[in-house]
Amino acid sequence: MHELSICQALIDQVEALAREQRARRVVSLVVGIGPLSGVEARLLKQAYPVAAAGTLAEGSELDIEDRPIRVHCKSCGEDSDATANRLVCAFCGDWRTDLVSGDELVLTRVEFVREQAYV
Amino acid sequence: MCDTCGCNITHANQHLIAPGGKLHKTGQGSEALSVLKNLLSENDQLAAHNREHFDRHGVFAVNLMSSPGAGKTSLLEASVDALSDRYRIAVIEGDLETENDAQRIRSRGVEAVQITTGSACHLDAHMVHDALHQLKLEDLDILFIENVGNLVCPASFDLGQHRNVTLLSVPEGDDKPSKYPVMFRAADLVALTKVDLLPFLDDFSTGRACDNVRALANASPVLELSVKQSDSMVPWLDWLDQEVEHHRQRCQRGETLQPKIQPDGARLHTPAT
Numbered sequence: 001m002h003e004l005s006i007c008q009a010l011i012d013q014v015e016a017l018a019r020e021q022r023a024r025r026v027v028s029l030v031v032g033i034g035p036l037s038g039v040e041a042r043l044l045k046q047a048y049p050v051a052a053a054g055t056l057a058e059g060s061e062l063d064i065e066d067r068p069i070r071v072h073c074k075s076c077g078e079d080s081d082a083t084a085n086r087l088v089c090a091f092c093g094d095w096r097t098d099l100v101s102g103d104e105l106v107l108t109r110v111e112f113v114r115e116q117a118y119v
Numbered sequence: 120m121c122d123t124c125g126c127n128i129t130h131a132n133q134h135l136i137a138p139g140g141k142l143h144k145t146g147q148g149s150e151a152l153s154v155l156k157n158l159l160s161e162n163d164q165l166a167a168h169n170r171e172h173f174d175r176h177g178v179f180a181v182n183l184m185s186s187p188g189a190g191k192t193s194l195l196e197a198s199v200d201a202l203s204d205r206y207r208i209a210v211i212e213g214d215l216e217t218e219n220d221a222q223r224i225r226s227r228g229v230e231a232v233q234i235t236t237g238s239a240c241h242l243d244a245h246m247v248h249d250a251l252h253q254l255k256l257e258d259l260d261i262l263f264i265e266n267v268g269n270l271v272c273p274a275s276f277d278l279g280q281h282r283n284v285t286l287l288s289v290p291e292g293d294d295k296p297s298k299y300p301v302m303f304r305a306a307d308l309v310a311l312t313k314v315d316l317l318p319f320l321d322d323f324s325t326g327r328a329c330d331n332v333r334a335l336a337n338a339s340p341v342l343e344l345s346v347k348q349s350d351s352m353v354p355w356l357d358w359l360d361q362e363v364e365h366h367r368q369r370c371q372r373g374e375t376l377q378p379k380i381q382p383d384g385a386r387l388h389t390p391a392t
Contacts, residue, residue, distance in 0.1 A: 002239075002240065002241060002272045002275065002276075005243075006158055006159070009158050009159065009160075009161055009162075010158050012161070013158065013160075017152060017154060021150070021152060023150075031158070036300065036301055036304065037275070037301075038271065038272065038274050038275040038301040039275070071336065084300045084301075085296070085297040085298070085300040085331075085334060085335065086297075086334050086335075087300075087304075087334065087335050087336040088334060088336070095333045095334055095335075095336050096336065096338065097336045098336070099336070103301075105157065105158050105159065105275075106157055106158065107154055107158060108153060108154065109151055109152065109153050109154065110151065110152045110154060111150065111151040111152075112150060112151075112152070113150075114150060
């Protein structure tokens with residue numbers, strides 16, 4: 001699996017943000033994951049401390065926010081919940097749908113402590 | 120779109136930024152910053168760079184994905200034999216180890232670059248970019264990229280290709296699209312391969328396989344192929360002809376094409392600035 005390389009990309013982004021904000025240390029971060037992103041939240045959590053070691057994010061907490069699968073029906077126009085292998089409209093049953101959410105893999109929130117002078 | 124002003128917030132993720140605003144203090148004197156960053160943005164940027172290379176030289180790039188042993192290399196061998204009189208073709212081969220597949224392709228008189236990934240279970244845009252340095256793109260019409268045999272990870276990495284082709288060999292079972300929805304949702308074409316074996320398999324229904332692809336809201340063509348039955352190859356070769364022609368027209372108009380999975384992603388995820 002590629003969770004470790006995704007964690008490294010995550011740490012890169014978090015460190016860049018931390019530097020931008022003159023942060024001394026990262027406390028926690030939130031990553032939103034949809035089931036169709038192809039990333040396993042449990043494995044990401046396991047890989048995270050390894051990737052964070054020796055960075056500004058060392059010892060920080062990774063929170064995962066599960067995103068729902070939602071589809072928009074091109075036939076009847078309704079939005080509904082769906083499952084990963086059945087992206088069909090819950091109202092009319094048509095399979096011609098657009099995914100509204102559920103394939104995200106996004107860093108949504110970072111909590112950090114600033115340099116002394118800024119606290 | 121950018122990552123800072125909030126213009127990338129779509130109706131699906133608006134709730135994320137609603138409470139608390141963009142930057143606010145927490146109880147312990149630490150601060151929280153709300154961001155929306157696609158974690159694969161570094162890969163996606165290099166993939167876009169690869170795609171620019173392809174487009175500048177009018178090369179049509181196809182990414183082939185499947186489980187190990189579904190017949191990707193055999194399909195490429197047969198395709199190279201059928202197409203090399205009218206197209207200039209090269210192949211990038213991805214495997215954990217060995218040069219075997221590249222040698223099979225080279226024996227057909229076509230240039231092949233082998234990427235051995237070691238333990239990595241997928242190709243990424245960096246690996247493909249490095250391999251491109253060994254190819255003369257100006258001398259090519261079609262570049263096939265044979266991904267590592269794996270129905271999971273390759274689906275998440277844009278390489279810069281224009282189209283994704285996913286193979287499902289009939290001995291694997293007709294429920295593979297339901298078991299690996301991320302992969303089969305990403306397919307611009309699904310090729311059911313080794314259909315010459317269908318008479319020996321009483322539990323594979325091509326209709327059910329197709330229904331399972333449709334249940335993923337995927338309207339892409341589902342073709343039935345066997346490299347041992349040259350008639351069955353015709354729809355596949357016709358599809359390639361059509362795609363190459365459409366790609367030429369796009370390049371002339373200065374446009375490009377991302378594989379099927381990307382429009383959703385482009386709407387929901389924004390490239391990092």
